[in-house]
Amino acid sequence: MTDVLLRAGHIVAVLAVVLVAAYAGRLAARALRQPEVIGEILAGILVVPVVLAVGGAPALAVVLPTDVVSPLRVIGQVGLVLFLVGVAHELRHGGTGLGARAVGWVTAGSFLPALFTGLVMAAWVVWVADPELRGDAPTPALVLMIAVALSVTAVPVLARVLEDRDMVESPAGKLAMAAAVVTDSAAWVLLVVAVGISGGLVVSLVLLVLGVTVTVVGRILLRGRVPMSWAERFPRATAAAISALALLVAFQFEHWGLTTVFGAFVVGLAIPGGAWAGAVRPVMSFGRLLVPVFFVVAGMGVANAPRGSVPWSAIAIALVLAIVGKIGGGYLGGRLAGRDRRTAVTIGVLVNTRGLTEIVVLQAGYTAGLLSVRLFLALVVMALVTTAMTGPLLSLIERLGASKRASVPESPENRS
Template identity: 55%
Template sequence: MDVLDLLLRTTHAVAALAVVLLFAAAGRSAARRLRQPEVIGEITVGLLAGPAVIALFGTAFLDAVLPGPVFDILTLFGQAGLVLFLVGLAHKLRIGPDRPPHRTMGWVVAGSLVPPLLTGLLLTGWVSLTGGAAVRGTAPLPAFVLMVAVAMSITAVPVMSRILADRGMGESPAGRLALASAIAIDAVGWLLLTVAISLGAGDLTGSLHSARALLFGAVCALAVRYGLRTRAARGICVRLPRTTAVALGASALGVALVMEHLGMTAILGAALVGLAVPGDERAPWAGAVSTVSRVGRALAPAFFVVTGITVLTRAFAAASWSLIAVAVVLGCAGKVLGGYAGARLGGLPRSTACRIGVLVNTRGLTELIVLQAGLSAGVLSAPLVLALVVMALVTTAMTGPLLNALDRRDERRARRRTERLTVRLPGRIPQHRSDRDKLPVETEGGTR
């Protein structure tokens, strides 16, 4: 009877996953028509699916369609997809000669982390002065301040990586640097998150658990790295690529889930495994990593739906428009201006710095996970969570249009430069395509 019940639940969960993937396809189609990255459509449809069902048919209907055990299985599908997808994206940071310079990356991380933390302090001050007890909540002040600061500083690695992949920016200098910086920022953010939750509970043992989880992840990553460098591992990968992909995916899932059980995010575990895979382009790992990433990308929409059901259905509460507006303005100012300033201090040209500032402003799913943790721990109130959810959605949706605007600006500058050169050299107007290609054009890495 237990086996039959498990089989029925799994079949139910697979059917629910199929419906989720259909909705995700519809979201991607709508995003393409609106000239948005496809991942924005997936996120929007996924997040709103649960609240829409509740609004139309009621909570009882959603509980009947997705009972607790089935919802748990769907949650595992979504989390597995997120982990597997991040393995491939983190691995790309190690491939090729254009790895982010440590000095530049340090400035970008500082610029994308410190100013947003300060905007979190400003937002807590606004809430304390104008929000009232319902928005402020009852959490201790240190925990509340730190939690809001973390929520303002997070950058969504999964969503940013999908945007980079959709736009073909995964191999660009700005894309690589923004993604690497986002991973470092989120690692710091998750440590601060555990401290905030511990302060809210009056117990700092959670911080020790996080340090233990990081140590476990680092040891596992080193084991994966040195194990894959052996001649036997290379031979197995060449002869049995699918088996290698399954083993790599299982290793990533195991490390991620154990790290989450120990108090750290599964996202960081997936990133550690992806970074541990040797980055030698001559090594045979590219096929296995690509297979793992494709499977993860196919399952990731389930994570959006689960997040929408677990976060938005609890966060809908009265929040003033002024609070939402202040959260959005401070969120954009801290990330865009801070990321731009950090990139410029790191020696990057204005064009690349602008793109990095826009990319690190992407919050998306990671922000929703942080808000869910703060709400569950009682550190954040429902109205404040709603305002920060709107901020996360707005900043994520802004990424594509702002990148498009930057592309158009660079094209206009290139045309004006060409026109000025033509006016200055009227007797040497390039007549052939090969001559026109020699004209200076401002690109993401500078002028060529």
Template identity: 80%
Template sequence: MSDLLLHAGHVAAVLAAVLLAAHLGRRAARAARQPEVVGEILAGILVVPAVLAVGGTTGLAGVLPAGVVGPLKVLGQIGLVLFLVGVAHELRHGRSGLGARAVGWVTAGSFVPALLAGLAMAAWVLLAAGPDVRGSAPAPALVLMVAVALSVTAVPVLARILEDRRMVDSPTGKLAMAAAVVTDSAAWLLLVVAVGISGGVLVSLILLAVGVAVTVVGRILLRGKAPTAIAERFPKATGVGVAVLALLAAFQFEHWGLTAVFGAFVVGLAVPGGPWAGVVRPIMRTGRLLVPVFFVVAGMGVANAPRAAVPWAAILIALVLAVAGKIGGGYLGARLGGQDRRTALTVGVLLNTRGLTEIVVLQAGYSAGLLSVQLFLALVVMALVTTAMTGPLLSLIERRARRNAAVPRQLVPDLPGGTP
């Protein structure tokens, strides 16, 4: 009994340390005028390498023994699943209030060029990169995985940036969010296909059909008067029930060969809007609290991987293609959709935000064996850098707009009689 209590105490202590590291990471990010998620991801991923650097393998084994790592992995998965239920719900019920032409062009610009950039990166990995970067994944799965990785926009991080900059209700903010929602929905579906290819295409298609059926039937049942009344009257108890269903679905789909992400999305998409939003929000907040544990587990996987040289070429290629695909594609799409240059550039910069969503996608691909540790590291760096770029680039656009607005007044000569 004492050993059990000691073990539970060890897990609780590590969990508290992880949450404290995440808190400090968020504060550091705010001080650096960066999205909080950048500091949180860095803090989580660097916990294990920091312990390893200070105490070596012996110190790491003492802080994170096998008996503690197992519960941490479960907690990280639980946090991820609960958080993604909220993400899926927001994707399903987000509304832009904008014209279909503008949203359509920006969405196409955000997705298609980024997807092509991902295909170009995958071609480099297959044809020119070394075996350490290539890994051993089937070529079709690898190509699709890399294409998805460069196509993602982090909807939760984007929403936070828009809120911090008071752009939520602006036409530019709405346009970027609408395009991001559609793009991410397609990217998540392609991720499931990529993971499923390695386990068998036919099985994956069957499971996708099962997921769609569960989503449709679930929405029909939950929109009934009785379930809606229960959700309004007992939101906490209903939230617990939805969370349990999401966890069961996630781990079941993972057991069948797909990623747990798919199960979380099935439940999140099945939950209706309206009063059900009050049920989903606490689920998402709880998951958000535990997501840093997921980052620590990801960092442990990287730290335990075979040592290799830093993949500078992969990092540089990923950054160039990612920025070109999102900022360039978003700008082009917005211009074709009738937006002015400043709006188009702002939309492109916003859509270049990857953050947490990208890390989740990459971890899913890494866990499924689709990404080598070197390619995983290169894409993680790309995700962090592109997210960190968003704030400074937006500030630069704003400064240029203010400067350009002031120039005409300074250049107009005074007319005779003192009349400007």
């Protein structure tokens, strides 16, 4: 009994440290005018390297022993599932009122070129890079995984950036958000296929169909007057029921061979809007609170991996291709949609935001054995750098636009 209490106290203490570190990371990110999630991710991932740097492997064994890491892994998964339920629910509200043609061009521009640059990087990894970087994943699964990794845009982080900069109702902001919603939806499906290739494609496709069926049927049933009124009258009980159902479905799909991410999306997409939104919001908030624990476990996996040289070439190639695919593709899509150059560049910068969604995708690929630890590290660095670029690049666009307007001489008509 004493051992159980000591272990429980140890877990609670580690959780407290992680949550405090995440809070400090959010404050630091806010001070630097970066999305808060950047601070959360770095704080979570750096916990293990800091412990190793201070006390070495013996200290890490004391702070994070195996019987503590296992519960932490489950807690991190719980937080991730609950958070993604909210993300999936918000993905259903991507309307912009800007016309299907404009949204279509921007979506195609922000997704297809990035997918192509992902294929280019995959070709380099498979045919040129050293075997340690490539790993031992099946080639089709690895290629699709890297392509997905370079094509993702983080809807939650993008929404935060647009809100912080008062760009939610701007043409560039609305088009970028619409494109991100469609892009992420396609990316999650491709991720399921990539994981399925390595674990049994036929079974995964059957489970994909099952998930879609559950989503459609659940949405029809929950739209009824009785469940809608119940959600409106008892939001806390509804939130608890949603959480329990999401965890049950997510871990069941993982047991069947897919990721918990897919199960979380099945539940999130099945929940309609209206009164249900008030019940989903606390579920997402609680999940966001626990997500840093997920990053600590991910950071431990990277820190405990076999030592090797930092994959600088992979980091550089991933960064260049990711930026070209997203900023260049978003700019092209914006121009084809009839937007001016400044708006098109802004769209490209916005869809280059990867953040938490990218980290989740990479962790899913790493857990499934599709990414080696060195390739995982290179893509994590790419995700953090491209997300951190968003704020400074938007500020630069604003300054250039302001200086250009100031340099234009006033016309006689305006002077009169």
